[in-house]
Amino acid sequence: MAFQTRSPHSPLLPIMLFICLSFTTAVPSPYAPSYACDTHKNPSLKKYAFCNTKLDIKTRVKDLVKRLTLQEKAGSIVSMTDSIPRLGIPSYGWWSEALHGVSDTGPSTWFNASVIPGATSFPQVILTAASFNESLFYSIGKVVSTEARAMYNTGVAGLTFWSPNVNIFRDPRWGRGQETPGEDPVLTSRYGSRYVRGLQEREDGDKERLKVGACCKHYTAYDLDNWTSVDRFHFNAIVTKQDLEDTYNPPFKSCVLDGNVASVMCSYNQVNGKPTCGDKELLLDTVRGEWKLNGYISSDCDSVEVMFRNQKYAKTPEEATADALNAGLDLNCGDSLKNFSASAVKKGLVKQSVVDRAVTNSFTTLMRLGFFDGNPSKQFYGKLGKKDVCTPAHQDLAREAARQGIVLLKNSVRSLPLRKHSIKTLAVIGPNANATRAMIGNYAGVPCKYTSPLKGLSDYVKTVYEEGCDVTCNSNAMFGKAKDAAAKADAVVLVVGSDLSIEAEAHDRTKIYLPGQQNLLVSEVAKAAKGPVILVIMSGGGMDVEFAKSDPKITSILWVGVPGQEGGGALADVVFGRHNPSGRLPMTWYPGSYTDLVPMTNTLMRPNPKMGLPGQTYRFYTGKTVFPFGFGLSYTSYVYKDIKAPKHVSIPLHRAHPCRSSKCNDIDAAVCHNLHFDVDVTVTNMGKKSGSHTVMLFSSPPMIYNAPQKELIDFKKVWLAPWQRTVVRFRVDVCKSLSVADENGIRKVALGPYVLQLGDLKHNVSLKV
Numbered sequence: 001m002a003f004q005t006r007s008p009h010s011p012l013l014p015i016m017l018f019i020c021l022s023f024t025t026a027v028p029s030p031y032a033p034s035y036a037c038d039t040h041k042n043p044s045l046k047k048y049a050f051c052n053t054k055l056d057i058k059t060r061v062k063d064l065v066k067r068l069t070l071q072e073k074a075g076s077i078v079s080m081t082d083s084i085p086r087l088g089i090p091s092y093g094w095w096s097e098a099l100h101g102v103s104d105t106g107p108s109t110w111f112n113a114s115v116i117p118g119a120t121s122f123p124q125v126i127l128t129a130a131s132f133n134e135s136l137f138y139s140i141g142k143v144v145s146t147e148a149r150a151m152y153n154t155g156v157a158g159l160t161f162w163s164p165n166v167n168i169f170r171d172p173r174w175g176r177g178q179e180t181p182g183e184d185p186v187l188t189s190r191y192g193s194r195y196v197r198g199l200q201e202r203e204d205g206d207k208e209r210l211k212v213g214a215c216c217k218h219y220t221a222y223d224l225d226n227w228t229s230v231d232r233f234h235f236n237a238i239v240t241k242q243d244l245e246d247t248y249n250p251p252f253k254s255c256v257l258d259g260n261v262a263s264v265m266c267s268y269n270q271v272n273g274k275p276t277c278g279d280k281e282l283l284l285d286t287v288r289g290e291w292k293l294n295g296y297i298s299s300d301c302d303s304v305e306v307m308f309r310n311q312k313y314a315k316t317p318e319e320a321t322a323d324a325l326n327a328g329l330d331l332n333c334g335d336s337l338k339n340f341s342a343s344a345v346k347k348g349l350v351k352q353s354v355v356d357r358a359v360t361n362s363f364t365t366l367m368r369l370g371f372f373d374g375n376p377s378k379q380f381y382g383k384l385g386k387k388d389v390c391t392p393a394h395q396d397l398a399r400e401a402a403r404q405g406i407v408l409l410k411n412s413v414r415s416l417p418l419r420k421h422s423i424k425t426l427a428v429i430g431p432n433a434n435a436t437r438a439m440i441g442n443y444a445g446v447p448c449k450y451t452s453p454l455k456g457l458s459d460y461v462k463t464v465y466e467e468g469c470d471v472t473c474n475s476n477a478m479f480g481k482a483k484d485a486a487a488k489a490d491a492v493v494l495v496v497g498s499d500l501s502i503e504a505e506a507h508d509r510t511k512i513y514l515p516g517q518q519n520l521l522v523s524e525v526a527k528a529a530k531g532p533v534i535l536v537i538m539s540g541g542g543m544d545v546e547f548a549k550s551d552p553k554i555t556s557i558l559w560v561g562v563p564g565q566e567g568g569g570a571l572a573d574v575v576f577g578r579h580n581p582s583g584r585l586p587m588t589w590y591p592g593s594y595t596d597l598v599p600m601t602n603t604l605m606r607p608n609p610k611m612g613l614p615g616q617t618y619r620f621y622t623g624k625t626v627f628p629f630g631f632g633l634s635y636t637s638y639v640y641k642d643i644k645a646p647k648h649v650s651i652p653l654h655r656a657h658p659c660r661s662s663k664c665n666d667i668d669a670a671v672c673h674n675l676h677f678d679v680d681v682t683v684t685n686m687g688k689k690s691g692s693h694t695v696m697l698f699s700s701p702p703m704i705y706n707a708p709q710k711e712l713i714d715f716k717k718v719w720l721a722p723w724q725r726t727v728v729r730f731r732v733d734v735c736k737s738l739s740v741a742d743e744n745g746i747r748k749v750a751l752g753p754y755v756l757q758l759g760d761l762k763h764n765v766s767l768k769v
């Protein structure tokens with residue numbers, strides 16, 4: 001989403017003030033939620049079928065749409081809708097955000113010290129994803145939607161939240177990589193669908209209705225914001241059908257099919273010369289047609305205008321509006337559709353029935369949210385309010401989520417965990433050692449509070465703090481003091497990395513080393529230190545920290561992502577061993593030279609030796625890494641043995657299938673649905689500490705169609721007591737998990753040996769007909 005200067009006096013305000021003046025007893029807050037069909041205040045509304053909660057939603061929406069004039073329809077499909085007083089419909093602000101907690105990034109949510117001052121700020125998604133724990137993804141979604149509903153009831157948030165961001169973190173430079181679940185399509189899909197379900201599913205089990213509306217964005221191949229002279233408003237991603245099918249689109253498909261998401265948002269960029277918001281094949285044919293979205297397709301803010309103004313793809317704003325509507329867009333963040341839909345219809349560029357479709361899809365979502373059911377305080381979630389925001393349990397979950405995500409990258413001679421009793425003084429050093437805002441990153445709100453690393457560690461032992469330098473680290477003036485502190489202390493925790501000045505929306509990196517002179521700070525402090533040195537990297541993207549990996553004075557390395565409001569507490573729990581780390585990297589950490597080799601504009605996933613391109617993400621990248629995808633240590637060790645899985649799997653084919661009589665290399669994945677086999681593996685905790693551990697099942701398909709060299713097909717997280725063993729079972733869906741996309745983006749199952757990999761163990765399974 002684009003930045004927009006947000007006026008606290010949004011157009012919503014006069015209406016809400018009006019409502020609250022007449023109902024001061026019902027809602028103590030100075031604000032009140034926006035809702036339609038207030039039959040209590042205006043009994044004449046009872047005559048409208050769309051206000052009749054006993055009728056089904058389809059009938060109600062149909063009744064509503066037929067009552068609207070063309071301009072009223074146009075004014076209903078933009079992010080800040082026009083009110084329709086004659087029908088008792090107030091203005092509604094569609095744009096709220098809840099990426100990792102309710103956020104005030106969108107204009108329809110705000111915090112106010114006297115109403116709701118803040119909301120629980122969970123870790124940025126990249127760190128939560130590193131937990132590889134699906135039930136955690138769901139639990140966070142549930143808590144966020146409870147706080148969101150509570151804020152709606154209080155009149156300070158909408159019901160529709162344009163989260164999560166499920167774009168693939170294709171390039172380490174991307175400033176918004178922190179918002180995503182990483183570079184893997186399976187992990188991203190699982191995260192997206194589970195988080196969406198957590199947000200949307202109602203506790204009363206009503207499947208037709210929504211707790212809040214989620215939105216998977218930005219469809220599709222959006223992974224560049226502002227790199228050198230290229231920006232997202234002008235970027236044309238050249239994407240093959242194959243890459244679209246096996247990398248860029250799977251998370252969106254899963255959001256719709258597995259998550260039942262209420263909305264998909266198209267992006268700013270073009271894909272193969274067409275703006276995504278004006279691409280019928282992407283929207284109407286795929287999202288609406290093939291995946292059967294039950295909800296609305298939204299634009300980015302305002303990507304319809306971008307089609308005309310920045311991209312000159314459309315000659316007039318009416319044309320851009322018509323292109324978007326005809327392609328399947330239902331709602332516009334911005335006001336292009338309000339300004340130009342009626343004239344586009346009059347000029348014959350778009351049919352009124354197409355506008356009707358857009359209004360229908362948008363209002364159906366609001367209807368499912370209870371917006372047309374009268375006073376929300378009388379509805380299922382009516383009791384939620386201020387008391388349900390920032391509860392101790394919610395803030396504990398924020399700390400737990402950060403703990404589960406933190407990745408231990410190095411731990412020589414078991415320098416970690418530190419023993420509390422052997423530390424008289426701990427030096428806490430570095431630009432992020434006392435971080436607050438840097439812990440919540442992009443699309444944050446106002447947190448309930450902050451537990452900085454310094455605060456978290458000080459709760460365990462006595463600390464001394466030295467900043468060393470700020471995040472940009474242009475000066476070494478304070479290095480001396482940092483070195484002195486390290487020389488005197490029993491151990492050092494050095495917290496470095498980035499913040500929003502380095503990685504952010506509209507701001508990609510050009511280098512993937514630690515910023516400025518941070519490397520020097522780290523090396524000099526480590527050299528001066530008397531005790532163990534724990535290097536903590538707080539960042540969204542990976543950093544080339546090869547120098548620290550090989551420096552014997554740096555005994556441990558931890559990556560804490562962008563860890564949220566409780567990040568410092570979670571870090572301390574890991575450092576002092578209250579929590580045994582189990583996070584695994586959700587993205588490859590590339591060497592710094594990668595950025596010299598690969599332009600960020602290269603959207604081709606597969607390696608291209610002729611062009612000197614090594615491929616992107618662990619599925620295709622053939623070069624050296626600093627840390628690979630899935631890497632992560634623990635305070636104990638886990639051993640795998642006894643893979644039990646078939647060696648051969650036969651795919652039953654019809655008698656007439658040509659591959660029964662002549663030799664084939666592959667068959668269409670569509671012929672073999674519902675063909676499964678099980679893979680069992682015994683996992684043992686070989687240490688004295690209990691812990692959680694993610695078992696990842698990878699597959700390497702036969703060499704065909706430039707298939708990925710290796711890909712994650714499933715993962716399971718288990719908890720094991722010391723010396724405990726368990727059998728972990730994976731059910732492999734042959735056509736879904738073992739199929740590969742051909743050059744035309746058609747899924748094929750290769751006939752031949754697949755190598756399954758669990759840790760160091762490998763197992764061949766051969767597919768035949």
Ligand SMILES: *[C@@H]1O[C@H](CO)[C@@H](O)[C@H](O)[C@H]1NC(C)=O
Nearest residue numbers: 008030031111112113114115
């Ligand atoms: C918060 O709400 C109170 C009560 O209506 C109001 O007086 C105050 O100006 C608001 N503050 C902000 C920053 O909007």
Ligand SMILES: *[C@@H]1O[C@H](CO)[C@@H](O)[C@H](O)[C@H]1NC(C)=O
Nearest residue numbers: 302305317334335336338339
């Ligand atoms: C729509 O109209 C309003 C009011 O005239 C104007 O301020 C706004 O810039 C217009 N938006 C676009 C995208 O043209």
Ligand SMILES: *[C@@H]1O[C@H](CO)[C@@H](O)[C@H](O)[C@H]1NC(C)=O
Nearest residue numbers: 433434435436450452454465
């Ligand atoms: C740490 O940051 C907090 C919040 O910005 C500040 O109040 C505090 O003084 C800082 N601590 C030190 C030791 O500088």
Ligand SMILES: *[C@@H]1O[C@H](CO)[C@@H](O)[C@H](O)[C@H]1NC(C)=O
Nearest residue numbers: 225226227231232233506507
């Ligand atoms: C890109 O970044 C530059 C420099 O940081 C900034 O001046 C420019 O406004 C940005 N452009 C966009 C489209 O975000």
Ligand SMILES: *[C@@H]1O[C@H](CO)[C@@H](O)[C@H](O)[C@H]1NC(C)=O
Nearest residue numbers: 133135136139692717718719
């Ligand atoms: C996954 O997260 C949930 C929710 O925090 C937690 O209860 C559970 O123990 C975690 N699973 C494992 C295996 O760590």
Ligand SMILES: *[C@@H]1O[C@H](CO)[C@@H](O)[C@H](O)[C@H]1NC(C)=O
Nearest residue numbers: 702753754755762763764765
């Ligand atoms: C498994 O398959 C791989 C690749 O096809 C092959 O190199 C290897 O020898 C096979 N291993 C066994 C035990 O058959």
